[in-house]
Amino acid sequence: MDFTKRSRIKLLKSPDEDSIDRFAPHNCMFYILPPQNDVSLKDFEDLAIERLKLLRILEQASLKYPKILSDEWKEFIINELNAEGLKYFVRLIKGNGNSEQDKHARRRDYLSHFILRFAYCRSEELRRWFITREMELFKFKFSSLSSNEIKDFIELYEMGYRPITDEQKNEVRQELQCSSTGNIDTIDFYKVNFLQVLDLVRQRKCFLKGGFAYVSSNDFSSIIGGHHQQFIEKGLLSHLKLLPEFENDERIVGIIKGLHTSYVGKDYTVNKDADVPIESLDQLSLKSYPLCMRMCHESLRKTHHLKHSGRLQYGLFLKGIGVSLEDSLRFWREEMTKNMEVDKFDKSYAYGIRYNYGKEGSRTNWTPWSCAKIISTAPGAQDVAGCPFKLWDSIELKSKLTSFGLNPMAVQDVVSYASKGHFQLACGRYFESVHETRLDEGVNHPNGYFENSQIIMGNRQTKEKNKPSSQQSNFNHRKQVQMNKQQEFKRKMDIKIKEEKDFDEELWKLSQREEELLNEWNTRQEQTKKEVAEISQMDWNDDDEDMSQINNYL
Amino acid sequence: MPEAQKEQFNANQLSDYLKLYYKRLFPHKQFYRWISYNLSEDGIFTNREFSFTMEDDIYIRYLSFENQSELENDICTKIPHKIDIGAVFNTRPKNHRSNANMKPIQRELVFDIDMTDYDDVRTCCNEANICNKCWKFMSIACKVIDTALREDFGFEHLLWVFSGRRGIHCWVCDKTARHLDSKGRGAIADYLQVSMSGGGENTVTKVTLYDKQHHSIRRARTIIEPCFNEIIIEDQDAFGSPSGIDKLLKMVNDETCRKELQNLFASTASDSKSIWSTFVGYFESMRVKSQLKSKLKYIVEEVQLAMLYPRLDINVSRGTNHLLKAPFCVHPKTGKVCVPFNPNLAHKFDPMTVPTVNLLMKEIDEFDQKTNEALETPDDKAAKVKDFKKTSMFKSTVIFEEFLRKIEQSTKSKAITVSDKRMEF
Numbered sequence: 001m002d003f004t005k006r007s008r009i010k011l012l013k014s015p016d017e018d019s020i021d022r023f024a025p026h027n028c029m030f031y032i033l034p035p036q037n038d039v040s041l042k043d044f045e046d047l048a049i050e051r052l053k054l055l056r057i058l059e060q061a062s063l064k065y066p067k068i069l070s071d072e073w074k075e076f077i078i079n080e081l082n083a084e085g086l087k088y089f090v091r092l093i094k095g096n097g098n099s100e101q102d103k104h105a106r107r108r109d110y111l112s113h114f115i116l117r118f119a120y121c122r123s124e125e126l127r128r129w130f131i132t133r134e135m136e137l138f139k140f141k142f143s144s145l146s147s148n149e150i151k152d153f154i155e156l157y158e159m160g161y162r163p164i165t166d167e168q169k170n171e172v173r174q175e176l177q178c179s180s181t182g183n184i185d186t187i188d189f190y191k192v193n194f195l196q197v198l199d200l201v202r203q204r205k206c207f208l209k210g211g212f213a214y215v216s217s218n219d220f221s222s223i224i225g226g227h228h229q230q231f232i233e234k235g236l237l238s239h240l241k242l243l244p245e246f247e248n249d250e251r252i253v254g255i256i257k258g259l260h261t262s263y264v265g266k267d268y269t270v271n272k273d274a275d276v277p278i279e280s281l282d283q284l285s286l287k288s289y290p291l292c293m294r295m296c297h298e299s300l301r302k303t304h305h306l307k308h309s310g311r312l313q314y315g316l317f318l319k320g321i322g323v324s325l326e327d328s329l330r331f332w333r334e335e336m337t338k339n340m341e342v343d344k345f346d347k348s349y350a351y352g353i354r355y356n357y358g359k360e361g362s363r364t365n366w367t368p369w370s371c372a373k374i375i376s377t378a379p380g381a382q383d384v385a386g387c388p389f390k391l392w393d394s395i396e397l398k399s400k401l402t403s404f405g406l407n408p409m410a411v412q413d414v415v416s417y418a419s420k421g422h423f424q425l426a427c428g429r430y431f432e433s434v435h436e437t438r439l440d441e442g443v444n445h446p447n448g449y450f451e452n453s454q455i456i457m458g459n460r461q462t463k464e465k466n467k468p469s470s471q472q473s474n475f476n477h478r479k480q481v482q483m484n485k486q487q488e489f490k491r492k493m494d495i496k497i498k499e500e501k502d503f504d505e506e507l508w509k510l511s512q513r514e515e516e517l518l519n520e521w522n523t524r525q526e527q528t529k530k531e532v533a534e535i536s537q538m539d540w541n542d543d544d545e546d547m548s549q550i551n552n553y554l
Numbered sequence: 555m556p557e558a559q560k561e562q563f564n565a566n567q568l569s570d571y572l573k574l575y576y577k578r579l580f581p582h583k584q585f586y587r588w589i590s591y592n593l594s595e596d597g598i599f600t601n602r603e604f605s606f607t608m609e610d611d612i613y614i615r616y617l618s619f620e621n622q623s624e625l626e627n628d629i630c631t632k633i634p635h636k637i638d639i640g641a642v643f644n645t646r647p648k649n650h651r652s653n654a655n656m657k658p659i660q661r662e663l664v665f666d667i668d669m670t671d672y673d674d675v676r677t678c679c680n681e682a683n684i685c686n687k688c689w690k691f692m693s694i695a696c697k698v699i700d701t702a703l704r705e706d707f708g709f710e711h712l713l714w715v716f717s718g719r720r721g722i723h724c725w726v727c728d729k730t731a732r733h734l735d736s737k738g739r740g741a742i743a744d745y746l747q748v749s750m751s752g753g754g755e756n757t758v759t760k761v762t763l764y765d766k767q768h769h770s771i772r773r774a775r776t777i778i779e780p781c782f783n784e785i786i787i788e789d790q791d792a793f794g795s796p797s798g799i800d801k802l803l804k805m806v807n808d809e810t811c812r813k814e815l816q817n818l819f820a821s822t823a824s825d826s827k828s829i830w831s832t833f834v835g836y837f838e839s840m841r842v843k844s845q846l847k848s849k850l851k852y853i854v855e856e857v858q859l860a861m862l863y864p865r866l867d868i869n870v871s872r873g874t875n876h877l878l879k880a881p882f883c884v885h886p887k888t889g890k891v892c893v894p895f896n897p898n899l900a901h902k903f904d905p906m907t908v909p910t911v912n913l914l915m916k917e918i919d920e921f922d923q924k925t926n927e928a929l930e931t932p933d934d935k936a937a938k939v940k941d942f943k944k945t946s947m948f949k950s951t952v953i954f955e956e957f958l959r960k961i962e963q964s965t966k967s968k969a970i971t972v973s974d975k976r977m978e979f
């Protein structure tokens with residue numbers, strides 16, 4: 001999306017701050033009416049990334065502290081949001097307000113939600129992830145509201161719930177008292193069908209009588225949350241229906257398509273600090289490789305071949321850990337020519353490797369794949385790629401880990417995480433066991449995994465020397481280094497959305513087919529570039545046709 | 555139970571017995587009346603899945619029937635050893651191969667309580683066995699669950715059935731219950747369950763109570779506590795053995811108290827009654843001296859709940875698609891009929907005298923012999939319909955009839971009153 005930045009043309013008129021009262025009248029808000037305002041492409045992208053970061057933070061919090069709304073959970077989120085410069089979200093989760101800052105924050109919240117719907121409406125899996133995160137956000141926001149703010153909320157959205165009268169309250173006083181939290185005299189209670197508050201029912205957190213639940217205003221979030229969830233679920237489905245039309249706009253597609261796999265952490269594109277000789281790869285693969293890469297490596301050594309997505313996944317990883325292009329070519333050549341003619345290799349495969357390093361084709365310096373990317377990759381038959389924690393069933397995983405000599409306890413943990421779909425936690429646990437250390441962060445990137453491993457083993461230094469954090473004084477040296485590393489990690493969260501997805505498909509073809517395909521592709525690339533250049537030279541006006549299309553979909 | 559009364563059941567002859575049983579005793583008509591719910595909803599009968607377990611454990615799923623006589627004929631000709639009832643689907647289950655989108659639409663909310671889950675607290679029997687003493691665990695479970703379902707959730711149409719061997723089932727047949735999704739079922743099941751930790755081989759089941767006790771827990775306590783002496787102390791003599799005392803001690807989550815109690819027990823007569831009163835007395839005196847740690851504040855109540863609170867097989871309740879043995883089936887191992895019983899009189903129900911299929915056949919034979927002279931044709935229709943009245947199955951059929959009468963009233967009269975105040979935006 002570089003051209004927008006280059007041309008610095010404001011594509012669309014600025015959103016109207018006043019209308020935010022209509023669309024988002026409360027810091028804790030429903031996302032019902034889609035935005036009517038225009039959004040510049042730049043804003044579009046920024047907002048998307050900000051919300052993505054927010055949702056990822058929520059995810060991390062919930063993986064770390066499964067008890068949602070616990071103090072640790074909240075604290076983690078607030079700290080992370082502050083560290084990420086997303087202070088406006090912090091404002092929104094601390095109750096209602098009507099200052100200019102609140103309105104500004106609400107606007108970003110509101111718009112970014114609708115933008116991400118495009119990226120997350122496309123499959124059941126994505127939708128579920130998105131809804132889970134959005135619900136966490138909503139619960140957090142709602143939990144900070146006072147009784148009065150809740151009343152406001154209910155009125156603003158005309159939800160028609162009325163508290164029960166004192167008389168009604170007195171009839172069930174005793175039961176209410178023992179089945180709810182807080183002083184019932186000062187709390188409003190609402191009487192609703194128990195089906196609307198299943199979460200409370202499940203935990204025996206409300207008084208039930210004859211199929212009705214008596215819900216205190218504090219616990220009302222459960223009901224409201226139910227509505228919220230319905231809005232989002234329905235909204236996602238209607239966004240899905242709009243998507244085909246929308247997909248004509250390549251600029252938007254470029255942003256949203258790869259978004260869910262985009263990696264917002266550290267950039268591992270080039271490793272300037274390390275030089276890893278290929279002779280050490282076998283050794284490194286045992287301890288410093290995450291399982292996904294170890295699997296590629298071992299398979300390559302064994303069969304002297306990897307299919308295309310495996311070559312991409314592993315090849316880019318190697319680049320990221322510091323294997324030079326020359327070494328890389330040598331490595332792949334030596335291995336693969338055990339089963340094929342050198343000629344064939346040079347003709348069909350060397351190109352792809354140089355391509356990975358940005359030396360061919362569009363000369364993009366490709367980013368090594370992140371966990372999100374790897375996990376969402378579905379490898380074809382006989383294609384060794386993807387995340388083993390997702391791909392292998394419990395039995396296979398168990399036997400593999402055991403054969404690696406992992407202790408049974410750790411094996412059990414890893415398998416149980418993996419079977420619950422927490423692949424990155426499984427990976428983290430695996431890391432901990434292999435390195436006999438604690439890993440406070442989950443695994444987000446295979447290259448991060450590798451670096452952490454190297455640091456712990458004393459083979460690599462952290463790049464920035466941070467002042468030692470005081471509360472960690474009784475950590476041993478290795479852990480200390482690791483802590484520093486992690487702080488640095490957080491600070492250096494520079495964002496790069498690579499147009500991974502679009503080009504990957506091309507890349508696959510590339511690495512598989514021969515010259516003519518390449519040429520064809522190159523010509524097409526040239527064309528696209530020309531088109532892009534043309535577009536960026538056009539004089540955009542406020543009523544630009546293409547972009548106003550977005551609004552129809554938003 | 556006296557051996558004489560026990561008409562020895564021989565599983566090898568099951569098919570022969572069942573042939574007669576289905577023909578002469580199984581309440582086909584009532585069964586259909588139940589499961590068709592007055593045909594109050596589309597496809598409610600025709601889209602219902604049945605499954606038969608045949609001799610030799612051959613299992614046939616996705617059976618469905620167009621009407622009562624088709625169901626009856628199939629049962630009488632196939633003579634299934636077991637009949638299970640599944641969900642009502644959006645299409646006829648027998649066509650399941652041609653319809654990829656088949657999904658369950660409704661299904662009774664069911665509960666399953668199995669005696670084996672009480673093996674760590676019962677001493678009278680174990681595993682598949684059951685006697686009048688351990689039935690008391692079931693009767694308490696039935697009361698606690700039944701009250702909660704009626705009072706808290708407002709359900710009215712509950713059918714309680716003895717499973718034929720060592721457990722009980724509850725079918726909640728209210729329309730709201732039938733239409734619950736699995737989240738709703740899970741929530742209700744969780745509501746009714748007290749989270750118990752432990753229960754494995756070497757651990758001990760433990761419940762934790764706090765000052766704030768939900769009214770459903772308080773109510774359960776009022777049902778459970780008065781029976782504790784009779785069941786745990788007298789019948790089960792639960793603390794009469796060193797291992798029983800050990801289990802009791804393990805529930806005390808405090809090293810010092812455990813030690814002190816141990817010493818006290820050493821000088822107490824080792825019968826359950828003395829041990830228990832020492833136990834209660836010890837904590838009472840601690841309380842009086844204000845030395846009782848807060849985590850042990852409710853230890854006596856916790857022990858009582860842990861030992862007597864219903865232990866549900868939650869997974870049975872959760873699924874919308876779970877198959878459960880139909881009432882009036884014959885348990886293939888015991889030959890006993892899965893008879894409905896009255897939850898209000900659960901404590902009077904005697905699982906030991908539940909008729910076996912062979913006893914029933916004998917009863918009919920005897921009856922027939924006595925009246926044979928009077929009847930020209932023993933297969934006379936009028937005589938056949940009333941066969942169950944000749945037998946000890948009579949009482950259960952009456953209970954079933956009563957259940958049917960009420961539910962038919964509700965499906966007839968109530969023009970769908972949905973108390974669903976869903977808001978519209």
Ligand code: SF4
Nearest residue numbers: 290292371374387427
């Ligand atoms: S979690 Fe990430 S690093 Fe670990 S195996 Fe999976 S993809 Fe690789």
Ligand SMILES: [Zn+2]
Nearest residue numbers: 678679685688
């Ligand atoms: Zn017994």
